[in-house]
Amino acid sequence: MSIESTEVPWSKLAKQIIASRIDNEIAKSERFQTGLSHFVVSVETSGGSEYVIRIATPERKSELVDGLLWHKRLDDLGVPLPTIYDSGEIDGFHFALYERLPGDDLENVYSSLGANSKKEIAASVAWIQERVAALDKEYFNQYPAWPDVITGILDRSEEAIKAADDTVQKYFDTAHEMTTRYMSYLTAVEPLAFLYDLNIRNVIILDGRMSGVIDVDEIWFGDPLLAVGRGKALLLAMQQETDYIDYWCDYLKLSAETLLMVDLYALLYCVRFMATSRQKLNGNYNIQTDPENMAILKTAADGIIGKLS
Numbered sequence: 001m002s003i004e005s006t007e008v009p010w011s012k013l014a015k016q017i018i019a020s021r022i023d024n025e026i027a028k029s030e031r032f033q034t035g036l037s038h039f040v041v042s043v044e045t046s047g048g049s050e051y052v053i054r055i056a057t058p059e060r061k062s063e064l065v066d067g068l069l070w071h072k073r074l075d076d077l078g079v080p081l082p083t084i085y086d087s088g089e090i091d092g093f094h095f096a097l098y099e100r101l102p103g104d105d106l107e108n109v110y111s112s113l114g115a116n117s118k119k120e121i122a123a124s125v126a127w128i129q130e131r132v133a134a135l136d137k138e139y140f141n142q143y144p145a146w147p148d149v150i151t152g153i154l155d156r157s158e159e160a161i162k163a164a165d166d167t168v169q170k171y172f173d174t175a176h177e178m179t180t181r182y183m184s185y186l187t188a189v190e191p192l193a194f195l196y197d198l199n200i201r202n203v204i205i206l207d208g209r210m211s212g213v214i215d216v217d218e219i220w221f222g223d224p225l226l227a228v229g230r231g232k233a234l235l236l237a238m239q240q241e242t243d244y245i246d247y248w249c250d251y252l253k254l255s256a257e258t259l260l261m262v263d264l265y266a267l268l269y270c271v272r273f274m275a276t277s278r279q280k281l282n283g284n285y286n287i288q289t290d291p292e293n294m295a296i297l298k299t300a301a302d303g304i305i306g307k308l309s
Helices: 010-021 058-076 106-112 115-132 146-155 158-164 166-181 183-188 225-237 243-252 256-275 291-308
Strands: 026-031 039-045 050-056 084-090 093-099 192-195 203-206 209-213 219-222
Touching: 010 026, 010 039, 010 050, 010 084, 010 093, 050 058, 058 084, 058 093, 106 203, 115 192, 115 203, 115 209, 115 243, 146 166, 146 183, 146 219, 146 256, 158 166, 158 256, 166 183, 166 256, 166 291, 192 225, 225 243, 225 256, 225 291, 243 256, 256 291
Parallel strands: none
Antiparallel strands: 026 039, 039 050, 050 093, 084 093, 192 219, 203 209
């Protein structure tokens, strides 16, 4: 049996890491209910300091190590990241010990933010994606054609859609049709590096301003607007106003045609979220997978399809 399918002793490991690296004891620890590849643990020491520990199973060690390399490259580009205090291996598990940035995730505080805060945060996130795009192309000497990436997002959902809900099939079919309609744009994309899941997620907010970004492991190479569209889909799933996305697009000075691509990408992820309905991450539903959100996602997709048609 793979260790990946057993319970990782994250609490014990966190205590060992803090004791050996910080020379302190843990007063409180909690595993975040997110994190697909790693166990992510928040700890507070008896001295009052706060840290985040990411722990990888042996099967996923390379992903964590690669993430540390991306962290270094992005830090050199000026991306505001938490400090890495240490990394290594303990009891067969690879780990990284991070500063805990002050504040909370943007998706958790979004509804409390005013227009000025959203506009400033959108500009900051857009600027970060521009810095990521400055990464040398040599890091991406092998990458799939962008149209294949986009159709692949849908294709990975096809079997799950059939199992989820018969009425979802029409959204899948329409998304495929729309992807074909805009294939000339997709084919002409000049690939750039971007943080796939930096939009309303992985952005830490303190007092209405961004204090930094986290989880920079997943860097894609293609159209950075995919991250914008994914963020729009998440906000629609949350039944929140998408003015933050509008501010982001304003910062980028997108043409009317290019704005449609943001909607196309948002549609792809509405369908993707429908496909993952009822799936649990760390034993819990999230915005994308909660079956109660299926009707919300369908309404959001209908609105986007109206724009694209």
